[in-house]
Amino acid sequence: MVDVAREAGVALRTVSRVVNQDSTVGPELVQRVRAAIADLGYRPDERARHLRLGVTGTLGAAVRQLSHVNPVLRAVERAARAADLMVLAASTEDDENLERHVVESMCRRRFDGIVLEPIGDDHGYLVPELAAGLSLVAVDRPVLGLDVDCVLSDNRSGIEKAYRHLVRHGHDRIAYIGDDERIYTARERAMAFRGCVAAHGGPLDTMLHTGQVESGRIREAVRAALSGAAPATAIVTGNAQLSVEVLRHLGADAVDVALIGFDDSELATLLRPDLTVVAQDTDAIGSTAIDMLRARIADPATEVRTVTVPVELITRGSGEIPPAT
């Protein structure tokens, strides 16, 4: 900027005012400064401006995995863009250490706020960041033990809807193949399933299968659910990826075993029969998250809230298959 001022023959302060679009600078001076900027190839460094203004116009998003279908992240991006905010996102790979590294990096860059899909039970590292003024909203899962804004799906009601639907279609041996219970949503969904089985009086040991989304584990779970003296006639899955894997291992059995998947996907209407799903309202989750984050950025004293977004059962065929006789 010193070079620009010298080249334009103006005061350093004038260069600064032109760069920051101060309307009090006369047009002749503006033009001289702009010409000098172009001649010298001067590139403003946004970080210095951010340091001065205290805002960056940027939100961070720390999510499970960037390069995977993530309709909540899509809705977050859309809502942020509508508010003229840029989202810079990073993957946490559902690894506690990586989450901490990503979130702390975003804090040190002074992003205006962070949308976090939290993993793990210990978020103690957030305490000093929150005390220092971090604006944070958790999506999909809460930040356990800390008072943080949060947008969740109604996981419990989703599983109950699926279970009731299958019972209504004549099933009484319904298996659940879910995600790793280290993850909050997986835990909530498995817990809701346990509640359904307890209320309905079925056997739990051969019907509940949770663990990592890993093809071999899921093959085993499908095999275990469909074998034995009283095999399952219906399966509920814990997320869209699990639906894919369960279908893969069901193979030709897919037309005989009823299936309801948690989470809708473009895949769901490609299959024969099309997949009945518990659909999350991902648009509502994303836009609610951005609304809450903006409210918190605008007023750090805003009351902390947890918003639970309803889910919807969409019947398409696979969940309406009657029990094999």
Add this chain to the structure above:
Amino acid sequence: MVDVAREAGVALRTVSRVVNQDSTVGPELVQRVRAAIADLGYRPDERARHLRLGVTGTLGAAVRQLSHVNPVLRAVERAARAADLMVLAASTEDDENLERHVVESMCRRRFDGIVLEPIGDDHGYLVPELAAGLSLVAVDRPVLGLDVDCVLSDNRSGIEKAYRHLVRHGHDRIAYIGDDERIYTARERAMAFRGCVAAHGGPLDTMLHTGQVESGRIREAVRAALSGAAPATAIVTGNAQLSVEVLRHLGADAVDVALIGFDDSELATLLRPDLTVVAQDTDAIGSTAIDMLRARIADPATEVRTVTVPVELITRGSGEIPPAT
């Protein structure tokens, strides 16, 4: 930091040396400074450190869409993480203006380098950034008109492999349903297809269908390809999303029409018949991009290169369906 120095009763310089893990500070002083940092809740601002050191340990990735399956971005993240670099990514939505906004924002934040999936023909806005030292590597598509490192798939060879494979299985009326030719890869693939048809002597007008990935447009393309006096007996698609849409509109015809999709996906082995694909080596693309970017960051005078990564035809059933008689 001034407050920390006062609280610890040390010089400001000592606080700075402790924060930056300078090993020449004695353990007693380190402990006093750390205690003062904890008491005062001091949070280091990474941006000031970045300004001083001139590096950020961060790469930007500006890609078509974050919240979609993107195995190249996944490989980019993995390779960057192995080199202790964090990737902060943003979507360009294949919108020229948004790409410019995202890339310029990353430049102003002085990310160490940027991985870009470029859209559009005019990247003039990059000229001053490159002149100012931006390290950039383009993936999937080149930055047309500028001398920029680039990692591409062998699009031409992929289409030729698919076409030859279908001809070998008895087809001579092969349709292509591709993406918008505004996009480099779509243009390359369509061009390669035109070359195949020219060499083979078939009709082009009813066989080549390119445009936006939009369900209605694709339904029309499928209908047009399969109707008329000489309907297509085989279809090649331009990307994985198109494969999904084409399958959706083929419906029951999917067992009679041969299909080869550009791009592999988890979906490909879920279908009946499983999908024959032209698979890109996304791992190689991602890790090559990071290698090239790191080389350029280390030495800005490194010669600019374009690396073309081979593709592979994977036969699974759908591409081996004989022509309906």
